[in-house]
Amino acid sequence: MKSWITIIAGLLLIFSILTGVQATEDARIFMDGTAAYNSGNWPAAIQAFEQLAANGIDNGRLFYNLGNAYLKNDDLGHALLWYERALKHIPEDPDLNFNYDYALTLTKDEPVKQASPILRILFFWKYQLGADTIRWIALALNAVLWGSLAVLAIRKKHLLRPSIILVGAATLIFSATAAFNYIEAARIKRAIILPAEVAVRSGFSETATQLFVLHAGTKVKVERQSEDYLLIRYTKDKIGWVRKADAGII
Template identity: 30%
Template sequence: MKKLSIILVCLIGFFQMVHAATKAEADKAYQENRFEQAIKLYEEILATEGESADIYYNLGNSYYKNKDIAKAVLNYERALLLNPGDADIRFNLDMARNKTTDQITPAHEIFIMTWINALVNLMSESAWASVGIVLFILFLIGAVFYIFGNRIFVKKIGFVGGVICLALSICANICASRQKGELIDRIGAIIMEPTVSIKSTPNESGTDLFVLHEGTKVFIEDNSMKEWKEVRLEDGNKGWVKTKSIELI
């Protein structure tokens, strides 16, 4: 009986593997303009294989072609979160955002913060971590030249190069840490309902502050309640929205 159970489990796993959606099948469906089928296949891949910037990007393209702008924005945002340095993802996200009703103007920030954010978003968390490791190895090589070099100029090159590589390695690891933090503590969300009234308090009797439409990005400020979330727009405005009206990036 035990052997039979093991055989059945193996057979089920085999058939699941055989019938699992592949990226090639999903890509073919997309190329043949069978967008609903492509959406189904891409979502199956995400469910079985986990998150992927490429799959989210292709899924966003499929939703965009299928004229579901809110879900297109959601999946482009998810792709960008995993691969913030990808220009194609950013371009398509901007294109989808331009088709949403609410055109929010972001609040001004200090220019140094803009530069820092642009630097952090040049690469993904894994890419920054790899750069940090390479730079630390170069620092160790520089230290070897400085300690064991027989000539003054070799020691100088080792010292200066080592210090620079160490400083850059620290910066790379800080960028990787920030990217990892954004992946773990996700606060971005997309409005998924056609029209949503943002309330002054977390209940139906609250005053309507303003109205948002599907595809608009918000940031969750208060996540302590199950049915309601306090959200902030990119322009700084805040209010309460029902949890069912948004989907986390």
């Protein structure tokens, strides 16, 4: 925890030199949040770290620390929400995965598997690497591939060398995965139930028929949104409306 706090603080301080007043303020907020976290003042740490997220800092370590602060503050719903957001950036982090798995054991509803074990094995890179990492790998491989093809074309060398074929295959795989991740993020939204208990109803009001109940930390799929409500799907046959304030979109 402390080593990553030092790294992030250093990055924020560098930002403050390069970009001025706002980054200086972000660095101050981060240091205040870190001090509050280390002293066990979880509400103050949460307030500081969430302010940084609201200011546009999109960082997996920040989200991980927010999840930790919420978990220590006995707020399972928000803890899992921020752990899920952190997993988008650093899915391979062992500390994050350990805390995430532990938090899942505290949930009351049976988790719905998002992907089969076979898919996770066949497409392991998608689940082991973050979307940002996959995108950068795809860009780097494209640069290497097209640069190599250009050099070989100029020198009139044989294009179907084994190394070029391997680079081309890797480029295709990572480019396709990056495109799939982009489409999935744009079209498929998931959310985490935040309060200890939420009634899922058939309509937009508190008087609508209660269909079933979900509890803090449960992951659901967002089917549709209205101004104040979300239409969520828990399982194939369990679908209904909850207030937006009761479910945080990942």
